[in-house]
Amino acid sequence: MQTAEKINLKDKFVTAYDRFAEIYKSNNAFVNEQRAKAIQRFAALGLPTKRNEEYKYANVDTLLRTDFELDYNPDSRLDKETVDSLFVTGLDAHKIVLVNGVYSDELSDTIAEEGITVCSLTDAFEKYPVTVEKHFTNYTTGETDGFSALNMAFAHHGVYIHVAAKTVAAKPIWVLNIGKAKNNTLLQSRNLIVVERFAQAELVSFFASIEGENTTLSNTVSEVYVGHNANLKHYRIQNGNTNAAQVLTSEVFVEANANYITNNITLSGGWVRNNLNISLNGAAGHAELYGLYLPVGKQLVDNHTLVDHRAPNCTSNELYKGIVDDEGTAIFNGKVFVRKDAQKTNAYQSNKNILLTDTATVNTKPQLEIYADDVKCSHGSSTGSLDTEAMFYLRSRGIDETNAKALLMYAFANDIINHIEIAPLREYVDSIISQRFINY
Amino acid sequence: MAQDILEEITSSEYKYGFVTDIEADSAPKGLSEDIVRFISAKKNEPEWMLEYRLKAYRHWLKMEEPTWAHVQYPKIDFQNIIYYSAPKQTKVLNSLDEVDPELLKTFEKLGISLEEQKRLTGVAVDAVIDSVSVKTTFKEKLGELGIIFSSFSEAVHEHPELIKKYMGSVVPYTDNYYAALNAAVFSDGSFCYIPKGTRCPMELSTYFRINSAGTGQFERTLIVADEGSYVSYLEGCTAPMRDENQLHAAVVELISHDNAEIKYSTVQNWYPGDKDGKGGIYNFVTKRGVCETNAKISWTQVETGSAITWKYPSVILKGDNSTGEFYSVAVTNNMQQADTGTKMIHIGKNTKSTIISKGISAGKSNNSYRGLVRIGKKAENARNFSQCDSLLMGDKCGAHTFPYIEIGNKTGMVEHEATTSKIGEDQIFYCNQRGISNEDAIGLIVNGYCKEVLNKLPMEFAVEAQKLLSISLEGSVG
Numbered sequence: 001m002q003t004a005e006k007i008n009l010k011d012k013f014v015t016a017y018d019r020f021a022e023i024y025k026s027n028n029a030f031v032n033e034q035r036a037k038a039i040q041r042f043a044a045l046g047l048p049t050k051r052n053e054e055y056k057y058a059n060v061d062t063l064l065r066t067d068f069e070l071d072y073n074p075d076s077r078l079d080k081e082t083v084d085s086l087f088v089t090g091l092d093a094h095k096i097v098l099v100n101g102v103y104s105d106e107l108s109d110t111i112a113e114e115g116i117t118v119c120s121l122t123d124a125f126e127k128y129p130v131t132v133e134k135h136f137t138n139y140t141t142g143e144t145d146g147f148s149a150l151n152m153a154f155a156h157h158g159v160y161i162h163v164a165a166k167t168v169a170a171k172p173i174w175v176l177n178i179g180k181a182k183n184n185t186l187l188q189s190r191n192l193i194v195v196e197r198f199a200q201a202e203l204v205s206f207f208a209s210i211e212g213e214n215t216t217l218s219n220t221v222s223e224v225y226v227g228h229n230a231n232l233k234h235y236r237i238q239n240g241n242t243n244a245a246q247v248l249t250s251e252v253f254v255e256a257n258a259n260y261i262t263n264n265i266t267l268s269g270g271w272v273r274n275n276l277n278i279s280l281n282g283a284a285g286h287a288e289l290y291g292l293y294l295p296v297g298k299q300l301v302d303n304h305t306l307v308d309h310r311a312p313n314c315t316s317n318e319l320y321k322g323i324v325d326d327e328g329t330a331i332f333n334g335k336v337f338v339r340k341d342a343q344k345t346n347a348y349q350s351n352k353n354i355l356l357t358d359t360a361t362v363n364t365k366p367q368l369e370i371y372a373d374d375v376k377c378s379h380g381s382s383t384g385s386l387d388t389e390a391m392f393y394l395r396s397r398g399i400d401e402t403n404a405k406a407l408l409m410y411a412f413a414n415d416i417i418n419h420i421e422i423a424p425l426r427e428y429v430d431s432i433i434s435q436r437f438i439n440y
Numbered sequence: 441m442a443q444d445i446l447e448e449i450t451s452s453e454y455k456y457g458f459v460t461d462i463e464a465d466s467a468p469k470g471l472s473e474d475i476v477r478f479i480s481a482k483k484n485e486p487e488w489m490l491e492y493r494l495k496a497y498r499h500w501l502k503m504e505e506p507t508w509a510h511v512q513y514p515k516i517d518f519q520n521i522i523y524y525s526a527p528k529q530t531k532v533l534n535s536l537d538e539v540d541p542e543l544l545k546t547f548e549k550l551g552i553s554l555e556e557q558k559r560l561t562g563v564a565v566d567a568v569i570d571s572v573s574v575k576t577t578f579k580e581k582l583g584e585l586g587i588i589f590s591s592f593s594e595a596v597h598e599h600p601e602l603i604k605k606y607m608g609s610v611v612p613y614t615d616n617y618y619a620a621l622n623a624a625v626f627s628d629g630s631f632c633y634i635p636k637g638t639r640c641p642m643e644l645s646t647y648f649r650i651n652s653a654g655t656g657q658f659e660r661t662l663i664v665a666d667e668g669s670y671v672s673y674l675e676g677c678t679a680p681m682r683d684e685n686q687l688h689a690a691v692v693e694l695i696s697h698d699n700a701e702i703k704y705s706t707v708q709n710w711y712p713g714d715k716d717g718k719g720g721i722y723n724f725v726t727k728r729g730v731c732e733t734n735a736k737i738s739w740t741q742v743e744t745g746s747a748i749t750w751k752y753p754s755v756i757l758k759g760d761n762s763t764g765e766f767y768s769v770a771v772t773n774n775m776q777q778a779d780t781g782t783k784m785i786h787i788g789k790n791t792k793s794t795i796i797s798k799g800i801s802a803g804k805s806n807n808s809y810r811g812l813v814r815i816g817k818k819a820e821n822a823r824n825f826s827q828c829d830s831l832l833m834g835d836k837c838g839a840h841t842f843p844y845i846e847i848g849n850k851t852g853m854v855e856h857e858a859t860t861s862k863i864g865e866d867q868i869f870y871c872n873q874r875g876i877s878n879e880d881a882i883g884l885i886v887n888g889y890c891k892e893v894l895n896k897l898p899m900e901f902a903v904e905a906q907k908l909l910s911i912s913l914e915g916s917v918g
Contacts, residue, residue, distance in 0.1 A: 053508070057846075340835065355850035358817065368841040370860050373832035378859040379841070385850045 101189025115167030256282025295328030496623030694729030717775025720747025733759035
C-alpha cells in the first residue's frame with residue numbers, strides 16, 4: 001500500500017515536469033539542460049524511503065503518505081504589515097523576502113550597497129549567465145538524494161545573491177522565507193549564493209510560516225560558494241508551524257583560506273530535515289558548524305551534516321546540541337570525510353543531547369571516514385537527562401524546580417546561541433528559548 | 441625511512457601458512473538441498489536437525505547478500521565452495537596417541553601442543569580442522585563437574601534437548617544471510633554447558649583451522665551458562681596460504697542465565713592474503729549473546745588476520761542489571777579490510793555496557809568501526825560508554841567510525857568518543873632522545889595504545905596477541 005502511494009508521488013512529479021519545462025523554459029540553455037538531467041536522476045532515484053540509509057530514522061514514509069501537490073507557481077502575494085511583523089526588531093539589514101519560495105520584488109529592499117547583487121534566480125539565469133554557469137548545480141549531489149534531484153528539475157524560484165570580490169558587506173543580508181501555502185502543497189525553491197574572493201558577508205536565512213497549520217512540504221536547496229580568502233557567516237533560523245515539513249539542503253563549497261561559519265537553529269517545525277554539506281576544497285579552509293534543535297510535541301528534527309576535507313591544512317569544528325521534549329525525535333548524522341590528500345587536517349565533531357521525557361527519542365550517528373594519516377580527528381557524543389547533581393545544587397540554593405531546569409537548559413543551549421554574532425538576532429533567539437524553557 | 445619500514449611490514453610473512461597433508465573426506469563443490477542432506481547424513485544426524493538445516497537453506501535462497509558494509513570484494517560464487525571437508529578418520533579416539541601424527545604436528549606448528557596444554561596449562565582444547573572437531577581434551581575432568589564441553593555434532597546426539605532448546609535462540613537462521621547459510625551447512629563446532637552455580641575451573645578453548653583448498657568453514661559455537669555459573673572461553677584461528685579466497689561464516693551464540701558470566705576471547709589470525717591482496721579468508725561471522733538478570737557477557741577480540749573481516753559480537757541486555765562488554769583490537773595491513781564493532785541492545789533496567797575499540801590501519805588497508813547502542817523505552821538507568829580510537833600508519837590506509845546511537849529513555853546515559861590520529865612525531869622523538877630506537881618506540885606506543893584491551897585477555901592469549909601485534913606492525917613508523 002505504502003509503496004504504491006509513493007510510486008504515485010514520484011510519477012506525479014515526473015509527469016508534471018513536461019508541462020513545467022514548457023512553461024518555464026529558460027532563455028539560458030544551460031539551465032534547461034540541467035533541469036532535464038535532474039528529472040532523469042529523480043526518475044531513477046525516486047523519493048527516499050526508510051530503507052534508504054540516509055533516511056533510516058527520519059520516518060519519511062509516514063510523511064510521504066500525504067498526497068502532495070507540487071505547486072511550481074505558488075501565490076506569492078503578502079501584505080507589508082505581515083512581513084514587517086516577522087522581522088527582528090532593531091536589526092539593521094538588507095531585507096530580502098521570499099513568499100512560498102518566490103522572490104518578491106515589492107517586499108524586498110532595493111540594495112544600493114556597491115558589490116552586492118540580489119535578484120530572483122530566474123532573472124539571474126538571464127542577467128548573469130557567466131556566474132550562473134560557473135556555480136549553478138556545480139555543488140549539488142543530486143545523484144544520491146531524491147529531494148535534491150527533484151528540486152533541480154523544477155529549479156525556477158528562489159533568490160540569487162552575489163557579493164563581488166573584495167566587498168565587505170556593511171550590513172547583514174536577511175533572507176526571510178515565508179510559507180503560507182494551501183494544505184498538502186509541495187513548494188520548491190532554490191538559492192544561489194556566491195561570495196567572491198576576499199569578500200566578507202553575513203547572511204541570515206529565516207524561515208517562518210503563517211496562515212494556520214496547513215500540512216506543507218517545502219524543499220529548498222541552496223548552493224553556497226565561498227571564494228578564496230572570503231569570509232561568510234551564515235545563520236539559519238527555522239520557525240515553521242507544527243504541520244510544516246521542510247527539507248533544507250545546503251551545499252557549501254569553500255575555497256582556499258576561506259572561512260565559512262554557520263549556525264543552525266531549529267526552533268519549531270513539524271518535520272525538519274537539514275542537509276548541510278560542506279566541501280573544504282582549498283588548502284587552509286576553515287568551517288565551523290553550530291546547531292541547536294528543540295523538538296517538542298511530535299516534532300522531528302533530523303540534521304545531516306557532512307564536512308568533506310578535500311585539501312590539506314583545513315580545519316573544521318562542529319557542535320550540535322539538542323533538547324528533546326514530549327514525543328519529539330531528534331536525529332543527528334554527522335560525517336567528517338578526510339580525503340587522501342587532505343593531510344594536516346584538524347577536525348572535531350561533537351553532538352550532545354538532553355532527553356526530558358521517556359517518550360522522546362534521540363538517534364545519533366557521528367561518523368569519521370578518514371583516508372589520510374597525518375590528521376587529528378575526533379568526535380564525541382553524549383546523551384542523557386539533566387544532571388541531577390547540578391539540579392540539587394541549584395535547588396539547595398533556593399531556586400525552584402522550574403527555574404532550576406530552565407537555567408540548566410539555558411546554559412546548555414547558550415554554547416550555540418553565543419556564536420550568533422549579530423546582537424539583535426542573538427537577543428531574539430535568546431528571548432524565544434528562555435521563554436520556552438520556563439514553560440517546559 | 442618511513443618508506444622502508446612500511447615495506448618491511450608489508451613483507452612480514454604469515455607464519456601459519458603451511459598446509460597439512462591429511463587425507464580429507466569432502467563433499468562435492470556447490471550448494472543444493474542434496475548437499476545439505478549429504479552433510480546431515482555424514483554426521484548421522486537425527487531428523488529434526490536435518491529439518492532445521494533444510495528450513496534454513498530454503499530461507500537462505502530467498503535472501504539477498506548484504507552490501508552495506510564498508511568493504512569491497514568480488515561477488516562470492518556460492519556454488520564454487522566445498523561445504524564439507526573432514527579429516528578422513530572416523531574411528532573414535534580415546535587418547536592423543538591415536539590421533540593422526542600429521543595432525544598433531546599441525547597443532548605443534550600452531551604452538552598449541554595438545555599434550556602440553558593438557559599437562560601444563562590446564563586449558564581444555566577443542567580443535568576444529570576444516571569444520572570438524574578432531575579432539576577435545578579434558579572432557580572427563582570437566583564431566584565430573586557436570587560441565588559439558590564437546591563438539592557440536594556429539595552434542596546433537598548426546599544432549600539433543602539442550603541443543604533443541606538453545607540452538608538458534610540467539611541467532612535464528614532468519615537473522616542474516618550468512619547466519620542462514622551457516623544454519624544450513626554448518627559442519628561442526630563446539631558446544632559448552634555450565635551447570636547451575638558452577639565456576640568452570642579452567643579456560644575452555646577452541647582452535648579453528650581451515651586446511652583443505654576450496655572449502656568454506658562453517659562452524660557453530662553454542663555456550664550456555666546456567667544460573668550463577670562462570671566460564672571463560674578462548675577461540676583461535678589460522679589457515680594455510682592460498683591464492684584463492686576462502687569463506688568462513690561462523691555463528692556463535694552465548695546464553696548467560698541469571699547471575700552467570702561468560703567471557704569470550706578471540707584471537708583471530710586467519711590468513712590475510714598476500715601483500716597484493718591475493719587470497720585470504722573472508723571472515724563473515726555472526727556472534728551474539730543474551731544476558732538475563734544480573735548476568736554478564738564480555739567479548740574480547742584481537743583481529744589481525746582475514747582478507748575481509750565482517751563481524752559484530754553483540755550483547756542483548758535483556759535482564760535487569762545485566763552487563764555487556766566489548767574490547768577489541770583490530771589491525772589491518774596491506775589490502776586487508778575490516779568492518780567490525782558491536783551492538784549493545786539495552787532492554788532491561790540498570791543495564792550497563794562498555795565498548796573499547798582500537799583500530800590500527802597500515803599499508804593500503806581499510807579499518808572501520810561500526811557499532812550500535814540502543815536504549816529501549818523501558819531500559820531505565822541504562823548506561824553506556826564507548827570509545828573508538830584509530831591509529832593510521834601510512835598515507836594509503838583508511839580508518840572509519842560509524843557509530844549508531846539510539847536512545848529512547850531519558851534516564852539513559854550514553855557517551856561516545858572517537859579519535860583518529862597517527863603516532864605523534866613528538867612521542868617518537870621523546871622515546872628517541874631517551875635512547876629507544878624507532879622500532880621499539882612504535883612497539884611501546886602501540887602496546888600502550890592497545891593495553892586496555894590486551895589486559896582483558898586471559899594470560900595464554902595475551903602473550904600470543906602481543907606477539908601477533910608485533911609481527912603485524914613490525915617496525916612501522918607513522
